[in-house]
Amino acid sequence: MSGISLRNIRKSYPGGPQVLHGISLDIEPGEFIVIVGPSGCGKSTLLRLIAGLEACEEGDIIIGGKRANDLAPQDRDIAMIFQNYALYPHMSVRENIAFGLELRGMKKAERHARAEAVAKTLQLEAYLDRKPGALSGGQRQRVAMGRAMARSSSTFLMDEPLSNLDNALRVAMRTEIKELHRQLGATIIYVTHDQTEALSLADRIAVLKDGHLLQFDTPSAIYDRPANRFVAGFLGTPPMNFLAGDQLPDMPGAAGNIVGLRPEALRASFTREAGASLPAKIVLSEMVGADMILHCETPAGRVTAMAPRRDFTAGQEQVWLGYDAAQALFFEAGTGARI
Amino acid sequence: MKREHPLKLALALAAGLLFLSPALYSIVLSFQTADSYYRGGFDFTLGNYRNAVGFYHFARYLLNSVIVSSLVTLLSIGFSTMAAFAFARFRFRGGDFLFGAVVATLMIPSHISLIPNYLTLAKAGLLDSYAGLVLPAISNGFAAFFLRQYIRGIPKALDEAAYMDGATPLKVLWRVIVPLARPAILSMALYVFITEWNNYIWPLVAIGKEDLYTLQIGLARLYHNNPGEGLIDWPLVMAASTLTLLPVLAGFLLVERHLVRGITMGAVK
Numbered sequence: 001m002s003g004i005s006l007r008n009i010r011k012s013y014p015g016g017p018q019v020l021h022g023i024s025l026d027i028e029p030g031e032f033i034v035i036v037g038p039s040g041c042g043k044s045t046l047l048r049l050i051a052g053l054e055a056c057e058e059g060d061i062i063i064g065g066k067r068a069n070d071l072a073p074q075d076r077d078i079a080m081i082f083q084n085y086a087l088y089p090h091m092s093v094r095e096n097i098a099f100g101l102e103l104r105g106m107k108k109a110e111r112h113a114r115a116e117a118v119a120k121t122l123q124l125e126a127y128l129d130r131k132p133g134a135l136s137g138g139q140r141q142r143v144a145m146g147r148a149m150a151r152s153s154s155t156f157l158m159d160e161p162l163s164n165l166d167n168a169l170r171v172a173m174r175t176e177i178k179e180l181h182r183q184l185g186a187t188i189i190y191v192t193h194d195q196t197e198a199l200s201l202a203d204r205i206a207v208l209k210d211g212h213l214l215q216f217d218t219p220s221a222i223y224d225r226p227a228n229r230f231v232a233g234f235l236g237t238p239p240m241n242f243l244a245g246d247q248l249p250d251m252p253g254a255a256g257n258i259v260g261l262r263p264e265a266l267r268a269s270f271t272r273e274a275g276a277s278l279p280a281k282i283v284l285s286e287m288v289g290a291d292m293i294l295h296c297e298t299p300a301g302r303v304t305a306m307a308p309r310r311d312f313t314a315g316q317e318q319v320w321l322g323y324d325a326a327q328a329l330f331f332e333a334g335t336g337a338r339i
Numbered sequence: 340m341k342r343e344h345p346l347k348l349a350l351a352l353a354a355g356l357l358f359l360s361p362a363l364y365s366i367v368l369s370f371q372t373a374d375s376y377y378r379g380g381f382d383f384t385l386g387n388y389r390n391a392v393g394f395y396h397f398a399r400y401l402l403n404s405v406i407v408s409s410l411v412t413l414l415s416i417g418f419s420t421m422a423a424f425a426f427a428r429f430r431f432r433g434g435d436f437l438f439g440a441v442v443a444t445l446m447i448p449s450h451i452s453l454i455p456n457y458l459t460l461a462k463a464g465l466l467d468s469y470a471g472l473v474l475p476a477i478s479n480g481f482a483a484f485f486l487r488q489y490i491r492g493i494p495k496a497l498d499e500a501a502y503m504d505g506a507t508p509l510k511v512l513w514r515v516i517v518p519l520a521r522p523a524i525l526s527m528a529l530y531v532f533i534t535e536w537n538n539y540i541w542p543l544v545a546i547g548k549e550d551l552y553t554l555q556i557g558l559a560r561l562y563h564n565n566p567g568e569g570l571i572d573w574p575l576v577m578a579a580s581t582l583t584l585l586p587v588l589a590g591f592l593l594v595e596r597h598l599v600r601g602i603t604m605g606a607v608k
C-alpha cells in the first residue's frame with residue numbers, strides 16, 4: 001500500500017503538442033481514485049506516467065514517499081490494466097494470468113492454482129486453456145483484469161477496464177473491483193467514461209480537460225459543488241441545464257451570470273405551482289425506467305427535466321417547470337467559474 | 340478448404356515436376372555406374388555413395404558443413420534478434436545512425452570484404468579453423484534489418500504489459516517477442532542456414548586443411564577425379580551432390596511445419 005503524489009507534471013509526446021499541463025495530485029494510500037474527462041484529454045497518458053511507461057519532462061512522481069521518476073516500470077510494484085487489453089497472444093488464459101507470478105519466481109503448481117482462483121471470480125474457468133485470439137472482447141477484458149488481480153500489487157492502474165462488458169457483467173465486475181479494493185487495501189487509479197462507475201466507485205474523482213486538472217474532490221462535492229461549468233456539465237446524466245440568468249424569473253443574483261440547474265432539480269407539472277417556474281413545451285420525451293426525460297423548449301432556451309413516469313400523461317405538451325433558487329448553481333458567463 | 344479445379348491442379352503438378360526434374364535426374368544418375376553412364380544403359384549401384392563417403396571423405400565434409408552452418412545460424416540469429424529488438428524498441432543516442440550503418444552493410448557486395456576478412460583472420464591466427472569459418476558470418480545485417488521490421492509490427496503494448504508484470508528487457512525479448520516473431524525468426528534461420536551451407540568462396544579462401552573442407556569445397560574438388568581420358572565421373576559427382584542436398588531438404592521439412600503454423604493474434608482489440 002503506497003500513496004502517490006504527482007507534482008506539477010508536464011508531458012508532451014515527441015513532435016506533438018503538450019498533453020499534460022502541470023498536473024498535481026496527492027493520492028492517499030489505499031484510496032480509490034477515478035479519473036474522468038473527455039476523449040484525448042490525457043487520462044491514459046497520466047496512467048502511463050505513473051506506471052513508468054512514459055517519462056515526463058517536468059515534475060515529480062512520488063510513489064510511497066520516494067521519487068520514482070527514474071524507476072523502471074517493473075520496479076514500481078504497480079499492476080496495470082491496459083485500455084486495449086494487451087494480452088499475450090501466444091499464451092493461454094491461464095499463462096496470461098500467471099505470467100506475472102512466474103516472473104516473481106512462484107512455483108508452477110502454486111501460480112496455476114492462483115490463476116484458477118482468479119479466473120473463477122471472473123467467470124473465466126471455462127476458457128483457461130484458450131488463447132486470447134479465441135475470446136470475445138468482454139472475455140479478453142476480464143483476462144486483462146485477472147492478470148492484474150493475480151498479483152497482489154500495492155497499486156492498480158485501470159484504463160477503462162469495463163468498457164466492453166455487458167451491463168450485468170459490468171455491475172458484477174464493479175462489485176468485484178470494489179471488493180478487491182477492500183480486501184487488498186490497494187491504491188487504485190481508475191479511468192472511465194462511465195459516470196455511474198465514477199460516482200459509485202470513487203473515493204475521489206479527478207476531472208481532466210485538455211491536460212488540465214479541473215477539480216479533484218469527493219463524488220458528492222464534485223456533483224454538488226462543481227468548480228466550474230465544464231465539471232458541472234460533465235458529471236450527471238442527463239447533463240445540467242445552463243440558462244442565461246436574465247431569462248429566469250424569481251432567481252436572485254442570476255443577472256449577468258449563467259445559472260446551472262440539474263434536471264432532477266426541476267419539477268414538471270401541468271398546472272402552475274406557487275413559486276418560481278418556467279413555462280415549457282415538451283419537444284421530446286425519453287423513457288428511462290421509472291422516470292421520463294423531458295426535453296423542453298422554454299423562454300430561457302432548451303431545458304432537460306426529469307419527471308416520474310406515473311405523473312406523466314402522453315399527449316400533453318404544455319408544462320410548468322418549477323425550480324428553487326437554493327438548488328441552482330451560478331457560473332460566471334465569461335470564465336465559467338462557479339460563483 | 341477450397342477445392343481446386345483439376346486442370347489447375349494438373350498444371351501446378353507439371354510445373355512442380357519441371358522444377359524438380361534436375362534434382363530427380365541427378366538422384367537417378369547417382370545410382371548408376373560411370374561405365375554405364377558413358378556407354379548408355381543403366382547399371383544400378385550404390386558404389387558412388389560408398390566411394391563418396393569412404394574414399395572421398397564426404398562424411399567428414401558433411402559433418403563440417405553441419406557444424407559450421409548450425410553455428411553460424413544459431414549465433415547470427417541470436418545476435419540479429421537481440422539487435423533487432425534493440426533497434427525496434429529502444430531509443431538511444433546514436434541508435435538511428437547505428438541502424439543506418441547496419442542497413443548500409445547490405446549494400447556492400449560480400450566479395451569486397453573477402454580480402455580484409457582474410458587478412459584479419461590471418462592476423463588473429465584463425466585461418467584453417469572452425470572459428471575462421473564461423474566468425475565472419477555471424478554478423479548478419481540483413482537478418483537484423485528483417486527481424487527489426489517484423490518486431491516493429493508486434494504491438495508495443497505487449498512489451499509494456501510484460502514490464503508491468505515485472506519482466507526485465509531480456510525476459511520481454513525471450514518470453515514475448517521471440518515467441519511472437521517465431522515465424523520470421525525461423526524463416527530467417529532457414530535462409531541463413533541454406534546460404535551458409537552453399538557458401539563456397541569463403542571456405543575456399545579460409546581453409547587449406549582437407550580435414551576442415553565443407554561439402555561445397557569437397558564437391559568442387561570431385562571434378563578433378565576422372566574415370567577415363569578427360570571425363571568427369573558424373574555419377575560420383577551426383578551422389579555427392581545428393582548427399583549435399585538431403586540435409587537441407589530434411590531441415591526445410593522440419594522447420595516448414597512451424598513456418599506455416601502461424602500465430603493467432605488477438606492481443607489488442
Ligand SMILES: Nc1ncnc2c1ncn2[C@@H]1O[C@H](COP(=O)(O)OP(=O)(O)OP(=O)(O)O)[C@@H](O)[C@H]1O
Nearest residue numbers: 013014016019038039040041042043044045046083
Ligand atoms: N504515443 C503518442 N504520441 C503522440 N501523441 C500521443 C501519443 N499517445 C497519445 N497522444 C496524444 O495525447 C493526447 C492524450 O492522449 P491519451 O491517450 O492520454 O487520451 P485519453 O484521455 O486516454 O483518451 P481516451 O479517453 O480516448 O482513451 C491525445 O491528443 C493523443 O492524440
Ligand SMILES: [Mg+2]
Nearest residue numbers: 043044083159
Ligand atoms: Mg485512454
